[in-house]
Amino acid sequence: MSTPRVKINSFDFQPGRVIGGKYVIDGKLGAGWEGEVYRVIEKRTGIHRAAKLFFPQRNVRDRAVTFYAKKLERLRSCPIVIQYMHSETLRYRGVPVTCLISELVDGELLSSFIKRQRGKRLATFEALHLVYALACGLEAIHRVREYHGDLHDENVLVSRRGVFYDVKILDFFQWGSPTAAHFRDDVIDLVRILYDAVGGKARYAAQPAQIKAICRGLRRGLIGKAFPTARHLREYLESFHWED
Numbered sequence: 001m002s003t004p005r006v007k008i009n010s011f012d013f014q015p016g017r018v019i020g021g022k023y024v025i026d027g028k029l030g031a032g033w034e035g036e037v038y039r040v041i042e043k044r045t046g047i048h049r050a051a052k053l054f055f056p057q058r059n060v061r062d063r064a065v066t067f068y069a070k071k072l073e074r075l076r077s078c079p080i081v082i083q084y085m086h087s088e089t090l091r092y093r094g095v096p097v098t099c100l101i102s103e104l105v106d107g108e109l110l111s112s113f114i115k116r117q118r119g120k121r122l123a124t125f126e127a128l129h130l131v132y133a134l135a136c137g138l139e140a141i142h143r144v145r146e147y148h149g150d151l152h153d154e155n156v157l158v159s160r161r162g163v164f165y166d167v168k169i170l171d172f173f174q175w176g177s178p179t180a181a182h183f184r185d186d187v188i189d190l191v192r193i194l195y196d197a198v199g200g201k202a203r204y205a206a207q208p209a210q211i212k213a214i215c216r217g218l219r220r221g222l223i224g225k226a227f228p229t230a231r232h233l234r235e236y237l238e239s240f241h242w243e244d
Contacts, residue, residue: 006056006093006094006095007055007056007057008055008056008057008092008093008095008097009055010031010036011035011036011053011092011097013025013028013036013038015027018043019040019051019053019090019099020088020089020090020099021043021090022042022043022044022088023040023041023042023043023049023051023101024040024041024043025038025039025040026038026039026040026041026048027039029050029109030109030154030155030170032154032155032170032171033058034052034054034055034058034059034064034068034171035052035053035054035055035058035059035099036052036053037050037051037052037053037170038050038051038053039104040101048104049085049101049102049103049104050082050101050102050103050104050105051088051099051100051101051102052068052099052100052102053090053092053097053098053099054097054098054099054100055097056095056096056097059098062098065087065098065100067174068084068100068172069084069087069100071146071172071174072084072100072102072172074144074146075141075144075146077140077144078137078140078141078144079137079140080133080134080136080137080138080140080141080167080168080169081137081141081168081169082102082103082105082168082169082170083102083103084100084101084102085100085101085102085103086100086101087099087100087101088100088101105157105159105168106159106166107157107158107159107166107167107168108157108158108159109153109154109155109156109157109158110130110153110154110156110157110158110193110197111153111154113158114153114196114197119199121197121198121199121203122197122198123198124198124207124208124210124211127194127197127198127211128194128210128211128237129163129164129165130158130165130167130193130194130197131190131191131193131194131197131214131233131237132234132237132238133164133165133166133167134151134156134167134169134190134193135187135190135230135233135234135237136230136234137167137169138151138186138187138190138230139229139230139231139234141186141230142183142186142229142230142231145178146172146178147178147182147183147185147186148169148172148173148186148189149172149173149174149175149182149185149186150171150172150173150189151169151186151189151190151193152189152192152193153193153196153197155169155170155171156168156169156170156193157169157170180228183228183229183230184224184228184229186230187223187224187227187228187229187230187232187233188220188223188224190230190233191214191215191216191218191223191227191233192218194211194214194215195215195218198211204217208243209243210240210242210243213240214226214227214233214236
């Protein structure tokens with residue numbers, strides 16, 4: 001199949017709409033370069049799922065779907081990864097569209113979660129808890145020789161559980177076979193999440209030493225030297241000493 005002549009840049013499905021004859025749209029979860037993700041309800045069982053619908057021009061010959069499904073399958077043992085179930089083909093305005101059905105997890109996008117907090121930012125200890133949860137998850141992904149490739153606050157789902165954060169990550173990207181540089185870039189992206197979560201550039205000068213020791217002014221070389229892997233960042237977060 002060649003590149004589709006009809007380009008779809010938004011599905012904009014509204015709650016109540018039935019897709020594929022099997023799923024009722026319950027709400028939109030997010031959108032990205034490849035497509036959109038919706039919360040859906042199986043008509044037959046009433047069970048809630050997540051459905052990622054790929055824009056046809058971003059999924060020529062189902063390459064994007066195949067890549068994504070295989071990667072999720074390889075990462076089934078990683079608790080930070082949403083569990084893939086199966087794929088479906090439906091038609092939208094006469095165009096075949098492929099979607100992946102996966103588990104639906106509780107939580108909201110990290111970007112939205114932070115905006116709801118006082119001052120639209122996280123306190124130091126909360127931010128470090130969040131980054132620790134993500135570092136542990138990334139370490140598990142890297143351990144099986146995989147990487148994320150585009151980690152940011154729009155593809156992290158977060159929910160609170162006691163003093164902990166439960167996190168899931170979305171939208172893996174493929175920038176070639178895994179290398180040490182890919183793993184390092186994931187860690188640098190994670191440090192950027194911390195930087196933004198505590199207030200970004202406007203608040204950085206006033207941040208405590210615990211934050212600055214990790215963010216290092218967002219200088220990639222310094223971050224990569226201090227934390228070449230997710231394991232190094234995780235171990236640092238478990239052992240550093242608090243300073244007044």
